[in-house]
Amino acid sequence: MLGAFAGAFALLALSTFTSWPVGAGGSLSGGSTQVNPVLTAQAGDCLNWTRQDLADVAKVDCAAQHLFEVTGVVDISSSHGPQAPFPDDAQWQQVSQEHCTKVSMDFLGGRFDPFGKYTVGPLNPGERLWGEGQRTLRCGLQVAGPAGGLLPAYGSARTQDQSDVYDPGVCLGITEARSVGDPVECAKPHTFEIVGVVPMPPGDYPAPEQQDQLLAGECDRIAKEYTGGADLKARNLVVTWDTRAPESWAAGSRLTNCKVGAVPTDGLVAWEGSVRNPDAPPLTTSNPPQTTTVRQDEPTGAPLHSASNTESSSAAPPSSNPESASSAPTSTTETSASR
Known part of the structure; x- marks a missing residue:
């Protein structure tokens, strides 16, 4: 079983490296600051935004239109200390493979289509928060078009x-x-x-x-x-x-x-x-x-x-032959966002 899962992890498409908006949410009356919804998002939460810089990111019902479904929260401080530079695209891809693939596979109960509509990637803190020591990522699932553009999703990936x-x-x-x-x-x-x-x-x-x-x-x-x-x-x-x-x-x-x-x-x-x-x-x-x-x-x-x-009428386990699946293509797409 472990070997089958290892093969399945290698198939997960490493897609979108999206940064948190630094000031999303604005201020509330009385001088208090609204909490960035990304900071409180947990596995099963869905996020949506309309602005390219994600400044209007909000938590929504997964039945409604959304662009990101959180599959887990990971801390990468052990491998990226206080002085570590902000990762480039290739490094984010490695981070996604090392940290987001397993939590996403677990979230889906081991059922993942490597040629399907969902891709796996981290919602990273962006360069400013990274420089302030933030090393917590939200791993999640997104729907991407053939050329990598993000498309709206409806319903939890667990049931689709x-x-x-x-x-x-x-x-x-x-x-x-x-x-x-x-x-x-x-x-x-x-x-x-x-x-x-x-x-x-x-x-x-x-x-x-x-x-x-x-x-x-x-x-x-x-x-x-x-x-x-x-x-x-x-x-x-x-x-x-x-x-x-x-x-x-x-x-x-x-x-x-x-x-x-x-x-x-x-x-x-x-x-x-x-x-x-x-x-x-x-x-x-x-x-x-x-x-x-x-x-x-x-x-x-x-x-x-x-x-x-x-919903799918069948939820068979992932392929037990990782060798035949290892040729599945991966894609790397970056969403423009404020850093």
Whole structure:
């Protein structure tokens, strides 16, 4: 069991190194100072902010929109004494791996999808508080887009299906390197438009070929309904989908996306506009989508084919084969914040 956990720890994506705002909270009447909510946050608490410098960070109900779910509090003073310089990105990544991976895995009960939507990282004290001797970190989970941008989360990660899926109507941008980017408006250049979310059938892990057989027919049906039967070939577009890896299946991830993209030519090709049937009802949801940057102002019902707000029906233990999982990629993203 210890060996399996060690392998799982190496898979945790080391993502966002976010600094506490020094003066968040402002002053209360009577001259007292409001306590920074980060200083009192404990495992299971969720934090949200709208300002880039995190000056308006606040503790919120995890059912509401949030950007950080605390998985544990760690003290790194034993390895970073009073004279230690403020860590750079590579050092923060090491700190995260040494201190945040275990507490985050414990928080999730050992169920973590290394290819899923959640990433692990520390909420660090920033250079000023670090210089004053602060060595306490909040470890936590965040949802990041393909290019590393933070996306809002809804609900505790403990109860969510961790599949890296987006709701119908979301378009994923394109990076300068012609890889998949973060969600953008569909009028802008993008790689894919999500047309549906498909729950995979329960049971043993299906090989990629089996997943392809299932999703080929299902995604074709969903795409025809989503587009109103539009001729995608005439626009040089094709229907495609994502498959699940064994490590994801072992963590209980059972959702996958059907999507439309341009026919590739030596890599991904950007295209503009939406293929959705303009006469179809609005794609809205009674609960905000978990992994889209697009918010609905007047929710009226569940989005077509979307199961992104349901809990996972299976919570299998992490893979016991760390060798097969060791090739999982990690990502390093830094959120700009006041230091």
